[in-house]
Amino acid sequence: MGSGRGISAVVDDEGFRRPDITYDEWNRAIADVVYPEQPEAAPVYLALDESTLAELGAVFDLPQDQVVGELARSVKHELRATRGAADLRSVTRRLDQWRARRSGPHEPPPVLAFLTVLCLAAERMANDSDMAAANFYGRVGELLEIPSARQKFAGAYRDVAEDYWFALEDWLERLDGLRGLPTAVAVGHRFIGLPISQVLVRASDRARLPEYFEAEGLAPRSVIPASELQHSFQAWIEQPECRVSKQLRGHWARSSARQRILEVVANSLAAWDGVSQGGEGQKTAKAVLSLTVGTFPRRGVRMQPVAYVAQADTPRTGEIRTSGGWVAVDLVPRAPGLVDIGQGESMDTASLLEGIIRVRDPHTDTELLRQPRGLSIFRRHEALKWVEADRTMLGEDLMLVVRDHEKLVKRVNNLLTTSARTGWGLLDPSFPGHPPGWLMYQNVQLLRAPDVRQDDLDLGALVPLAQTQMTVSGGFSLPGSVKGKWHREALPEVRVVSDDTRGFALRLIDFGPLDQPEKSTTLVHLISDGPGALVMPLANEELEDGNYRAELVDSEDQVTSSTMIRVRSADTPDVRRRTETSAANQFTLDPLCVISASQPSDGPSISGAVVSDPQPFELMETLLPEAVSWQTERTHRVKLKVGIERIPADSCVYTGSHHRQVETAPTDRDHRPLTPYVESECSKCHVKRRYPTTPRSRRTQRPGAQPSLERLEAPPVFQSTDDNRWNTVLDAVRHCGAGSMGALSRIASFADAGALTLDHLQRTLTALGHIDVLRDCNTLELKSWDLAPTALVKTRRGWFLAGDWSQGRRLTTLRANARISFTALGHGEAPDSWFFSELPEDASDISVVDSPLDLARELPLLSEVLASLPRVPAMRRATGLSHFDPRSAKWNDAEGMGALGGYRLRGFSTDDFLRTDTDLDHDTMARSTVQLSKHATALLWRRRPLLAYDRRTQILRVPLGANLPGLYERAVVGSSGIAPKVVSGCLEYPDVTPEIAGHIGYLLTN
Secondary structure, three states: OOOOOOEEEEEOOOOOEEEOOOHHHHHHHHHHHHOOOOOOOOEOOOOOOHHHHHHHHHHHOOOHHHHHHHHHHHHHHHOOOEOOEOOOHHHHHHHHHHHHOOOOOOOOOOOHHHHHHHHHHHHHHHOOOOOOHHHHHHHHHHHHOOHHHHHHHHHHHHHHHHHHHHHHHHHHHHOOOOOOEOOOOOOOOOOOHHHHHHHOOOHHHHOOHHHHHHHHOOOOOOEOOHHHHHHHHHHHHOOOOOOOOHHHHHHHHOHHHHHHHHHHHHHHHHHOOOOOEOHHHOEOOEEEEEEEEEOOOOOEEEEEEEEEOOOOOOOEEEEEEEOOEEEEEEEEEEEOOEEEEOOHHHOOHHHHHHEOEEEEEOOOOEEEEEOOOOEEEEEEEOOOEEEEEOOOOOOOOEEEEEEOOHHHHHHHHHHHHHHEOOOOEEOOOOOOOOOOOEEEEEEEOEOOOOOOOOOOOOHHHHOOOOOOEEEEEOOOEOOOOOOOEEEOOOOOEEEEEEOOOOOEEEEEEEOOOOOOOOOOEEEEEEEEOOOEEEEEEHHHHOOOOEEEEEEEEEOOOOEEEEEEEEEEOOOOOOHHHHHHOOOOOEEOOOHHHHHOOOOOOOOOEEEOOEEEOOOOOOOOOOOOOOOOOOOOOOOOOOOOOOOEOEOOOOOHHHHOOOOEEEOOOOEOOOOOEOOOEEEEEEOOOOOEEEEEOOOOOHHHHOOOOOOOOOOOOOOOOOOOOHHHHHHHHHHHHHHHOEEEHHHHHHHHHHHOOOOOHHHHHHHHHHHOOOEEEEEOOOOOOEEEEEEOOOEEEEEOOEEEEEOOOOHHHHHHHHHHOOOOOEEEEOOOOOOOEEEEOOOOOOOOOOEEEOOOHHHHHHOOOHHHHHHHOOEEEOOOEOOOEEEEEOOOOEEEEOOEOOOOEEEEEEOOOEEEEEEOHHHHHHOEEEEOOHHHHHHHHHHHOOOOOOOEEEOOOOEEEEEOOOOOOHHHHHHHHHOOOOOOEEEOOEEEEOOOOHHHHHHHHHHHOO
């Protein structure tokens, strides 16, 4: 490194010395170094630690110890700062110009260099014992060498502070987390609180805050006023085992710093994804249950054991304790920090509730445990629908699963009657999958802290963690690198509960269109003149795509909590996701292209409905039977159930009588409790509950302080029909553009929480040419999906819109082509199919498919696909093995794998295999997919194909569950643009031309 750049002797027209490094250069460097592009969106702070200073020095060839001084000189020059004044008008002008030219999201706002100097001043102040505002402005004066002008500077800064910080926040928001998530939110202590929030808590200490959240049972992304966290945070930070730095402990010891530390904690909680780090750098591990109540393809309650573990993105095999001992179980990644423990379908629901779940994870050398309890709380989870929690928060959506014990049920009913929002009720016990001996409460929202005795261990879980709470819930939460995204057609509610007798307010702030940086405006302002609850259904506000912020405001008009609400649709695509994920094109020289597992190669490829470089292969034909040759009656198959270790008959879960041990809270000389809570534990079932030792709030000690529930009469209901849910799901897919199967599962759950919804959605969208999926070529596991290119496919109904068509693009095309009409064909179990009557005049950016036969011609014979499947050594015998019979189109139990055809192995996971003549000779078996196995078995048995075709109606039929495999199905569906439907025990493909039916029939029979 050289000797460094310094201040030149050049002076500008106004007589100020011009620094060698300009303000703009510093601004760009700070944007690139402090806010670099990140693989995953994460909160980012404008703090110059040692490594950041070194990186900035390297940009300008400056020694590290000169970076702060040179930056301050450049900012001083920009402000035309003298000993008596500092003018912020030049920075304000730059900001106005930046907004006026509607700069692209990659051009940073011209306030970064100035804000960085403020953060440097805040850091110096934080290291002092004096946290007063005067000390902050004094530190700014020292850095800018304007000691006598700090009062004038303070006044000028107050006029622009929130606008400058908003510009930074808005810039980061418009990038959807590409350069990080904003953290300087105006929550309390306006003006100086913003820079202090960036530097007061070091990155190493912020990384340990999830340990506090997890220990207190706080819900991920909870929005809680900082003051509500004081008692529990103090108890946590004062514990000897708390691993925060001495510096943070020192800051906390000063009362003047506590509120600002708590604001950082509250903001970190709002951004927390639910993953915490335990001691020695290991994430805390525990087992819980997830819950879904679905209706597609049929109604059912499903419970799935899941676990919070370290390295949750790595699939592996663990062990689970069953009634027969320890057996192997798959631990499959499900969501950040979470893995599925086997398959819930293989375990009885009552067994999961009443059994002891013990799991060993050899990958992290941990043992997971879940003990049964008489009352389980399930809170909403973005990926799992409902997930079990130890505690609850006011205003959040809950489901309760309660043992049907008379006394316990009576106590729960009384509590909900007095403390819950009107509209809660019981799920019908006759609902399929409902656990016998249990009650399931749904539509539960607690809007008042219930009175629960300290010895009531069951109801103790319903004592909320905070008395003031803001919750955003309901609607359709979108996956992506940025949290808090909601679909425009299914917006959530904002709910606020407060015990402040002086009143409070709820505001909704609009940041304007995403492509037009501008100042914020207030859209909605609801006011409560006393304690109670306010609810803002955002669906009533007709919000456009953009960024909004909900703010909880106290009686003095101070923001005490806030949360971002990002409204999105396919009109505002997640560009980051689309650029991060590789395309899922399939290469036709590899026969495994049919099931989306081909290896990249030269030659033709298929993406959505489009074939690149199609070859003039001959169209083949075979005569298909008109009548079905398989059974169409649905038969019930008894699923393999694995027994979990059960609790004894005299357990508290059955008797309802706990053996309680309640701690006594230590007190000071004035008999005030020294801890924020005490624990109560049952000595038999070991259920623990925490109870607060402090009054709920001094404000609530006044007469009439009990919150009112009068204005809240019903739970939120998303106002839509089942038909347009599939349309909203497709629009969400088009917004995201690409992602993991976990992301697609989260999107699918909006249509229905059923276990088969994901499989149905990915097959339907793949068949329609809206998405491409990618499988691992060795395991055939689905890895990812990618949005297919924008295409128009010629059908007898018109030009079918396949792939990347947003609502805005459809409307723009129609407006530009007045002669074109459009139709939308409804389905019921798939998105509507859209057709243009004619081709648009300007279709230069649209792939036009004149003949769906191009795709069909490129596909290989089924026998070629079977020969290319990955092989593994065959199993002699296995529990849970079944063999497919094409005569009945059903799975039959099997003891071995000595015959040709498709096999399915069910246990804690479900795997599909196939055995050909070659496999029998070489003692191998091929990995397969369930649909491929079924059609392959008909070929291997030399039976009639699982196809029937009516030339008169042009309907192609297959057995239920025997969809045409992969691209075979896309070739058939592409000729009509209509997804198949279930009719009379079969799956029917409409509008299939004889040419397509004959060619696909030939491929599947050879």
